[in-house]
Amino acid sequence: MQGRVLMIGLGLIGGSLALSIKKAHEKAWVVGYDVNEEQGRLAKMLTVVDELAVSIDEEAVKADLIIIAAPVIETEHILHQLLRLELKENVIISDAGSTKQEIVRAGAKFKEKNIAFIGGHPMAGSHKSGVSAARPLLFENAFYLLTPEEHIKEDQLDLLQNWLSGTNARFLVVSPKEHDQLTGVISHFPHIIAASLVHQAKRSGETHELVARLAAGGFRDITRIASSNPNMWRDILLHNKAVLLDLLEDWQLEMEKVKTMLTSASGSEIHHYFADAKHYRDDLPQKQKGAIPAFYDLFVDVPDYPGVISEITGYLAKEEISITNISIRETREDIMGVLVISFQTDEDRSRAISCIKHHTQYDTTIGL
Numbered sequence: 001m002q003g004r005v006l007m008i009g010l011g012l013i014g015g016s017l018a019l020s021i022k023k024a025h026e027k028a029w030v031v032g033y034d035v036n037e038e039q040g041r042l043a044k045m046l047t048v049v050d051e052l053a054v055s056i057d058e059e060a061v062k063a064d065l066i067i068i069a070a071p072v073i074e075t076e077h078i079l080h081q082l083l084r085l086e087l088k089e090n091v092i093i094s095d096a097g098s099t100k101q102e103i104v105r106a107g108a109k110f111k112e113k114n115i116a117f118i119g120g121h122p123m124a125g126s127h128k129s130g131v132s133a134a135r136p137l138l139f140e141n142a143f144y145l146l147t148p149e150e151h152i153k154e155d156q157l158d159l160l161q162n163w164l165s166g167t168n169a170r171f172l173v174v175s176p177k178e179h180d181q182l183t184g185v186i187s188h189f190p191h192i193i194a195a196s197l198v199h200q201a202k203r204s205g206e207t208h209e210l211v212a213r214l215a216a217g218g219f220r221d222i223t224r225i226a227s228s229n230p231n232m233w234r235d236i237l238l239h240n241k242a243v244l245l246d247l248l249e250d251w252q253l254e255m256e257k258v259k260t261m262l263t264s265a266s267g268s269e270i271h272h273y274f275a276d277a278k279h280y281r282d283d284l285p286q287k288q289k290g291a292i293p294a295f296y297d298l299f300v301d302v303p304d305y306p307g308v309i310s311e312i313t314g315y316l317a318k319e320e321i322s323i324t325n326i327s328i329r330e331t332r333e334d335i336m337g338v339l340v341i342s343f344q345t346d347e348d349r350s351r352a353i354s355c356i357k358h359h360t361q362y363d364t365t366i367g368l
């Protein structure tokens with residue numbers, strides 16, 4: 001595809017979308033805008049965008065595709081700003097926000113101007129923010145939810161999907177209401193729970209000094225998302241308030257159920273509670289992002305000696321296998337450790353398994 005793309009908001013998501021568009025459409029010219037000048041400069045330096053816009057107004061009127069990847073309340077304001085401009089007749093406008101009802105309501109006014117606004121939400125991400133965390137394949141195999149209104153024509157929807165083809169995501173059309181209910185359950189509410197678990201541990205930590213030191217394994221896994229950007233989550237909660245209040249009531253009932261179960265100390269009931277959850281969780285699709293996992297993890301059992309990380313990364317680098325993260329978890333102090341290596345694709349992880357098998361005797365296990 002050819003044309004000018006304006007990416008508004010050059011953080012994790014805007015940066016990743018810009019990279020995927022540049023990768024798939026060599027003839028496209030991607031112009032970026034971010035209120036935070038430093039993010040803009042960094043995006044240009046990392047060649048995430050071809051050019052920086054001085055203002056939204058100046059660039060939007062020339063754009064063939066405009067994507068807004070700012071926090072959701074900012075996204076509403078930007079849509080109002082775009083509504084005042086004389087945009088190109090065939091421009092497609094979309095966004096990447098985590099909520100859809102309020103955004104689609106703001107975007108509905110484009111209908112009167114005969115301009116296509118199609119709400120969008122790539123269902124993958126990270127607790128990291130900023131353009132330095134952006135990756136062209138962040139959305140590979142993830143669902144990309146689209147919420148076109150009825151007046152949007154098939155060819156306008158196709159055009160947007162063509163622009164976004166480099167994400168390698170799987171497009172799914174849902175209504176804005178359905179979107180906010182689904183993401184409320186599987187994304188927004190879990191972020192509240194993760195933050196509340198951290199608050200609980202923090203309170204305990206005030207009286208038990210060991211809490212923070214012992215917080216490892218399970219606690220770190222379940223609270224990773226509590227490290228996400230607070231601005232982004234403030235806006236999401238404000239937008240999806242009604243759904244989240246309902247879910248909170250459900251959750252309180254669920255906790256009441258757990259309380260009764262624990263009070264009556266019924267072993268078999270407790271077993272069933274965990275067994276049912278395990279069964280459902282284990283059956284969730286594994287290979288698709290946006291479900292579980294967000295990254296492709298590989299666990300390598302290694303002797304805990306200095307230099308083991310560089311040994312493994314050396315083998316991977318030799319075979320040009322890129323990794324997104326690496327860390328070591330100690331299991332038995334000074335004897336064995338588990339190296340946790342994250343990859344961006346399943347294919348990279350499979351190549352890494354063969355590479356490590358070829359060069360070492362270390363056991364590898366796939367992270368579920």
Ligand SMILES: NC(=O)c1ccc[n+]([C@@H]2O[C@H](COP(=O)([O-])OP(=O)(O)OC[C@H]3O[C@@H](n4cnc5c(N)ncnc54)[C@H](O)[C@@H]3O)[C@@H](O)[C@H]2O)c1
Binds near residue numbers: 099229232
């Ligand atoms: N982080 C995730 O996992 C994830 C996944 C899918 C969708 N989203 C959604 O994508 C959007 C962006 O999230 P992110 O993770 O990239 O956040 P981010 O913090 O990494 O980036 C957001 C960027 O938007 C910029 N910005 C804020 N207001 C702006 C404005 N008025 N004009 C121009 N730029 C502005 C900020 O300076 C920042 O650089 C949000 O709506 C979020 O809900 C996030």
Ligand SMILES: O=C(O)C(=O)C[C@]1(C(=O)O)C=C[C@@H](O)C=C1
Binds near residue numbers: 097125127128290
């Ligand atoms: O993996 C993470 O850190 C995320 O929180 C990503 C996540 C999610 O909840 O799954 C967060 C918000 C987005 O709207 C979509 C994806």
